[in-house]
Amino acid sequence: MTATPLVEVKNIKKYFPVKKGILGLKKSYVKAVDDVSFTIHKGETLGLVGESGCGKSTTGRLIMSLLDATEGQIYFEGNEITTLSDNEIRKARRDFQMIFQDPYASLNPRMMVKDIINEPLIVHGFEPKERMKRVKELLEVVGLNAYHADRYPHQFSGGQRQRIGIARALAVSPKLIIADEPVSALDVSIQSQILNLLKDLQNSFDLTYLFIAHDLSVVEHISDRVGVMYLGKIVEIADKKTLYKDPQHPYTKSLLSAVPIPDPKLKRERIILKGDIPSPASPPSGCTFHTRCPLATEVCKKEVPKLRETSDGHYVSCHLV
Amino acid sequence: MANPETSGLATEMALDQNVEKSSPVKDFWRKFKKQRLALVAGVFILILVIIAIIGPVITPYSSDEPDYANVLQGPSLEHLAGTDNYGRDIFSRILEGTRISLSVGTISVLLGALIGTILGLISAFYGKWVDSIIMRICDVLFAFPGILLAIGIIAILGPSLVNVVIAISIFSIPNFARIVRSSALSIKSTVYVEATKSIGAKNRRIIWKHIFPGTISSIIVNFTMRIGTAILTAASLSFLGLGAQPPTPEWGAMLSGGRDYLSTAPHLTFYPGLAIFLTVLAFNLFGDGLRDTLDPKIKD
Numbered sequence: 001m002t003a004t005p006l007v008e009v010k011n012i013k014k015y016f017p018v019k020k021g022i023l024g025l026k027k028s029y030v031k032a033v034d035d036v037s038f039t040i041h042k043g044e045t046l047g048l049v050g051e052s053g054c055g056k057s058t059t060g061r062l063i064m065s066l067l068d069a070t071e072g073q074i075y076f077e078g079n080e081i082t083t084l085s086d087n088e089i090r091k092a093r094r095d096f097q098m099i100f101q102d103p104y105a106s107l108n109p110r111m112m113v114k115d116i117i118n119e120p121l122i123v124h125g126f127e128p129k130e131r132m133k134r135v136k137e138l139l140e141v142v143g144l145n146a147y148h149a150d151r152y153p154h155q156f157s158g159g160q161r162q163r164i165g166i167a168r169a170l171a172v173s174p175k176l177i178i179a180d181e182p183v184s185a186l187d188v189s190i191q192s193q194i195l196n197l198l199k200d201l202q203n204s205f206d207l208t209y210l211f212i213a214h215d216l217s218v219v220e221h222i223s224d225r226v227g228v229m230y231l232g233k234i235v236e237i238a239d240k241k242t243l244y245k246d247p248q249h250p251y252t253k254s255l256l257s258a259v260p261i262p263d264p265k266l267k268r269e270r271i272i273l274k275g276d277i278p279s280p281a282s283p284p285s286g287c288t289f290h291t292r293c294p295l296a297t298e299v300c301k302k303e304v305p306k307l308r309e310t311s312d313g314h315y316v317s318c319h320l321v
Numbered sequence: 322m323a324n325p326e327t328s329g330l331a332t333e334m335a336l337d338q339n340v341e342k343s344s345p346v347k348d349f350w351r352k353f354k355k356q357r358l359a360l361v362a363g364v365f366i367l368i369l370v371i372i373a374i375i376g377p378v379i380t381p382y383s384s385d386e387p388d389y390a391n392v393l394q395g396p397s398l399e400h401l402a403g404t405d406n407y408g409r410d411i412f413s414r415i416l417e418g419t420r421i422s423l424s425v426g427t428i429s430v431l432l433g434a435l436i437g438t439i440l441g442l443i444s445a446f447y448g449k450w451v452d453s454i455i456m457r458i459c460d461v462l463f464a465f466p467g468i469l470l471a472i473g474i475i476a477i478l479g480p481s482l483v484n485v486v487i488a489i490s491i492f493s494i495p496n497f498a499r500i501v502r503s504s505a506l507s508i509k510s511t512v513y514v515e516a517t518k519s520i521g522a523k524n525r526r527i528i529w530k531h532i533f534p535g536t537i538s539s540i541i542v543n544f545t546m547r548i549g550t551a552i553l554t555a556a557s558l559s560f561l562g563l564g565a566q567p568p569t570p571e572w573g574a575m576l577s578g579g580r581d582y583l584s585t586a587p588h589l590t591f592y593p594g595l596a597i598f599l600t601v602l603a604f605n606l607f608g609d610g611l612r613d614t615l616d617p618k619i620k621d
Contacts, residue, residue, distance in 0.1 A: 064519050093521035105512040110345070110534050119530075120520040168520070 004078045005039035006176060006208050007063060012036050012072035014058055018281060030281045032058040034232035035072075037307070040176070045202065045209040047223030047240070049216060049255070051277055055232040056212045057101075060178045063210065064098050065089045076176075094124050097169035101181040103161035107153040113139075113164055114149035120171040138167040141204075143197060159190035163197070170201065178210045183218060195222055216259050220244060225313075228252045231288040232280055234307060238314035248316040250293050287319065295320055352614045359610020362603040369600060373420040382410035384417040384570045393586045402592040405575075406582060411589065414570035415596050421571050422600065425486055425564075426552040432490035434544055437497025438536070444498065445505035446528050456502070459495035467492050467550075468557060475563045482571070485564040489551045500543050501536050508535040538615035542608055549604035556597050572597050 013036075015029035033055040040046045048056045061067045063074055065081060074082050081092060097120070100106035107116055114135050121131045136146040142163040153161055162182060169177055179198065183191040199222060201207060213219050219226055220240060227237035228251065236249040247253045254271035261268070273292045278284055284291045290300035299319045307317040354360065372379070382388075382400075388408035396403045402411040444455040462470065471488035478484040508514060509532060517527050556573030558564040565571030567578060572593040579589030 066515060066519055090521045090523065093519060098516070098519045100512050100516055102512060106516045108513040108517075108531055119517065119522065123520055123522045123526065165516075168516070172520075 005075075006042045006077060007040040007210070008075040008078075009039070009059075009063065010037050010073045010075070012059070012062055012074060013070045014055070014062055014067060015070045028281060030279075031232050031283060032280060033062065034283070036229075036232070036234050037072075038227055038234060038237055040208060040210055042175075042208055043202075043206060044224040045211050045222055047219035047226040048210065048212045048229060049214060049219050049226060050229035052214060053277060053280065054229045055280070056214075056229050057180050059229070060098070060180050060210060060212050063176075064096065064178055065093075066098075091124075094172045095174050096176040096178065097172065097174040099162075099165050099169050099177060099179040099182045102185045103158050103165055104185070106165050107161055109153055111152075112149070113151055113153065113156075116153070116164060117149075117167050117171055120168060124172050126172075134171065138170055141170065141201070142167045143193075157190075158186050159193060162186060162190075162194055166194075166197065166201070170205065173205065174207075176208045176210065178212070180212045181214065182211075184213065184215065191218065198222065216255060228255065231278065231283050233288060233317065234315075235289065235318070236314075236316045237307075238316075242311070242314050248310060248314070248321045249289075249318050250295050250320075251289050254294075287317075349614060353610065356610035356613060359607050359613075362606035362610065365599070365603045366607055369419055369423060369603070372416055373423045376417050376420050380410075380413035380416050382413040384409065384414045385568045393582065393589075395586070396588055403586070403588040405578065405589050406586075411575070411592050414575060415572070415592055417570045418572045418575065418593070418596065419600075421482070421565060421569065422552050422555065422597075425482060425489070425555045426548040426604075429486040429489035429555070430493055430544055430547045430551050432486070433493025433547070434497045434540060436490075437494040438501045438533075438540060440494065441498040441501025442505050442528055442533060442536070445502045445509055446524065446532065452502075455498065459498050462492060462495040465492075468554060471554060471558055472561070472563060475558065480563040480566070482559075482565050482569070485555050485558050488558070489554055493547055493551065496547065497540065497543060500539050504536045504539045505532050508532045542612040542615060545604055545608035545611055549601040549608070552604070553597065553601050 012033060013031070014033040015031050018028050018030055036055075036059060038046070048059065050056045058067065062069050065074075065084070069082055072082070073080050076092070076095065081089065084092060111119075114132070117135045117138055118131055121134060126134065135149060139146055139148055144160060144163055144167070148156075148160075153164065156164065162185075166182075182198070183194050186194060195218065198209070202209065209222070211219065211222055223240050225238065226240050226243045227234050228243075228249065229235065230251050236243065236247065236252045243252065244256065247256055250271075254273050257269065257271045271294065273294075275292055278288070278291055284301075286302045287293070287296075287300040287305050290296040293300065297319070303319065305317045305319050307315045308321075310316050310321055386409065388404070391400070391404050391408045393406055394400055394404045394408075400410050400412065402415065405411055405414075440455050440459075444452045465473070470492045471485070474488035474491060475484050478487065514527060514531055517531055522530075555564055556571070556576070559571045559573030560577045562577065565574045567574055575593040576590050576597075579586070579593070582589050
């Protein structure tokens with residue numbers, strides 16, 4: 001892990017301004033992503049988990065440059081992409097593509113499948129002759145048929161649509177694919193098909209994934225490393241095995257204890273968190289998790305914990321570890 | 322290559338071999354057929370269009386040659402709608418007037434729709450100050466009653482049919498701009514537009530390939546409805562002497578010419594009035610039917 005990482009995210013922040021007061025003059029901010037740093041190495045899958053609203057999708061969109069970061073830098077193969085102009089970003093997107101959560105919303109209902117998959121090829125200047133061949137090839141790669149090209153998205157099931165979305169993302173042979181909850185809108189039986197497809201594609205095309213999800217078992221299945229987010233911050237990031245076997249952060253522990261085990265006889269301790277996730281518009285002082293942490297002490301209320309390496313490649317942000 | 326062989330997928334494939342090939346045009350026709358009233362209105366409009374094209378061929382009399390032997394005659398077999406104060410056949414004049422009314426209505430709304438659509442798309446896509454400026458200008462135009470605005474424009478440009486077209490198209494612009502803006506705004510925030518952006522597509526491509534096609538149905542509906550209004554406005558302006566000038570057989574001008582004979586020969590005003598009424602009604606009904614068919618919220 002000494003080579004330049006494919007993606008390096010450094011202290012990235014995204015604050016959304018919210019206008020308050022009668023004239024909208026008082027500004028406050030929703031801290032969607034607050035000082036997040038991590039790296040993604042070539043060929044690996046980094047899973048990003050957390051509750052809804054914790055900023056995991058925002059992080060994905062920041063890397064895609066669909067949103068501009070408030071602060072911080074993102075490097076792609078060593079080049080900073082946060083400072084690129086709109087036009088340069090457009091060209092750079094050839095190397096990173098995205099798969100969206102809802103396959104019912106991410107395909108234009110007025111376009112035929114071939115036009116949807118063709119679009120990235122047109123945008124990035126592929127030869128017209130090459131394009132149709134490539135579209136058919138891609139359809140086969142994702143497990144559909146070439147004759148599906150002349151249909152509209154509404155003629156497909158959710159799983160098939162997600163395959164179309166994957167074909168579109170693959171079209172220009174990207175290096176990184178950001179998958180924003182790609183299976184959470186699908187039936188459980190279809191989920192595993194799509195997950196296996198993603199794994200197969202990773203092997204065939206040497207892809208790197210940032211896999212965003214809220215389902216821990218899905219993430220365990222596909223990821224090499226996993227990062228856990230809480231209220232816009234990464235609280236723990238480690239190897240998949242280490243994280244699932246030896247979670248350090250109390251939040252990770254409680255998350256893992258909530259994963260159902262398919263054995264009714266097996267008893268284990270469930271850590272049930274009190275209360276709801278606080279509003280990211282006014283996050284708690286100190287460690288943002290202290291309001292719900294069963295182990296919180298005085299220090300946690302005052303000081304913001306730093307992400308520290310506890311063992312090789314295992315980073316935790318907690319005063320008590 | 323990936324080979325996701327799973328039984329679920331296999332059945333899915335087998336099933337969808339039989340999916341009926343559907344196209345937007347077929348879908349549209351299937352739903353539109355059910356709108357009886359709109360269908361009748363559509364046929365009526367089609368007849369009007371045919372009359373407008375081949376008008377002079379089928380008119381039984383010349384529309385502007387006076388016949389002083391047959392002045393102010395009531396409807397008869399010879400003159401279906403009677404004759405006016407110069408002895409001209411009113412039926413022939415109405416047929417000839419169809420061309421004027423339809424073309425004034427269509428051209429003016431077409432111009433308004435063209436400019437309004439472009440402004441609406443720009444306004445929705447770029448937002449911020451561009452949006453504010455365009456929408457405030459539209460607000461100003463909206464604040465004038467339509468006919469007053471048209472009178473004002475004609476007062477500046479001078480009375481003629483061409484200026485009526487210009488006036489009507491100007492006050493159609495804000496209408497289209499608003500409608501296109503609102504549907505463009507909702508499309509702009511969809512995930513598939515975001516997906517297109519993430520592919521690396523240029524703004525121009527996003528606007529014309531993704532946002533614009535989504536606004537077409539509302540443009541078509543509004544277009545049809547506005548033609549009715551435009552014909553009515555053009556007739557009103559001609560009635561006031563600001564549009565078509567006599568002896569042009571424009572419906573509004575004919576109404577105006579028949580005013581003095583309202584009590585003695587009401588057919589002079591009745592038939593042109595009926596023509597205006599039926600035409601505007603047909604366009605409104607047709608527009609209603611289109612809206613019900615094209616609105617995605619009304620499912621069959």
